[in-house]
Amino acid sequence: MxxxxxxxxxxxxxxxxxxxxxxxxxxxxxxxxxxxxxxxxxxxxxxxxxxxxxxxxxxxxxxxxxxxxxxxxxxxxxxxxxxxxxxxxxxxxxxxxxxxxxxxxxxxxxxxxALNRRETLELVRAYYRITEPAVRKRVFDLIKSLAPVE
Structure with a gap:
């Protein structure tokens, strides 16, 4: 019931x-x-x-x-x-x-x-379109260096 x-x-x-x-x-x-x-x-x-x-x-x-x-x-x-x-x-x-x-x-x-923002999704897609692993790693390191230290 x-x-x-x-x-x-x-x-x-x-x-x-x-x-x-x-x-x-x-x-x-x-x-x-x-x-x-x-x-x-x-x-x-x-x-x-x-x-x-x-x-x-x-x-x-x-x-x-x-x-x-x-x-x-x-x-x-x-x-x-x-x-x-x-x-x-x-x-x-x-x-x-x-x-x-x-x-x-x-x-x-x-x-x-942040994970659901269009900007984040576009950034991740663009990152994975970089076919050269060394270039992708440098982009990754660059982005990390630009972010404030927690």
């Missing part, structure tokens, strides 16, 4: 889970870094671009088998979608269960949206 609270959910605006929003954002990040459109990702998964949009916004929750398919298409391990999980959602025990080998330590309370 449905509780009064759960039956009222249809009447109220649905607020996506922060975890679903994070995972969807990571799908968007990887898709964009690959230069793949929502339409292309949808075709590879047998979905419409509107379904991909809903996954990326966290409006629709991504099930385990679908996440497995997305990871395969985007050529990343499943743990990628949980990297940089903000605040209390990203505790170490969760991370080690997701990855098995454990993730590199992320910042607690990671709230910076």
């Amino acid at each position: 449905l509780s009064e609270e759960s039956s009222d959910r249809g009447d109220r605006e649905h607020k996506p889970s922060p975890i679903d929003v994070h995972v969807g954002g990571r799908v968007r990040l990887r898709r964009t870094l690959l230069g793949m459109s929502q339409e292309k990702l949808g075709e590879a998964l047998g979905l419409t671009f509107q379904q991909v949009q809903k996954y990326e916004r966290g409006v629709n929750r991504i099930g385990a088998s679908r996440l497995f398919d997305i990871a395969r298409v985007l050529d990343v391990p499943i743990g990628f979608f949980f990297d940089d999980m903000p605040g209390s959602y990203g505790n170490n025990s969760t991370r080690s269960r997701i990855n098995g080998a454990g993730f590199a330590e992320g910042q607690e309370g990671f709230e910076d949206d």
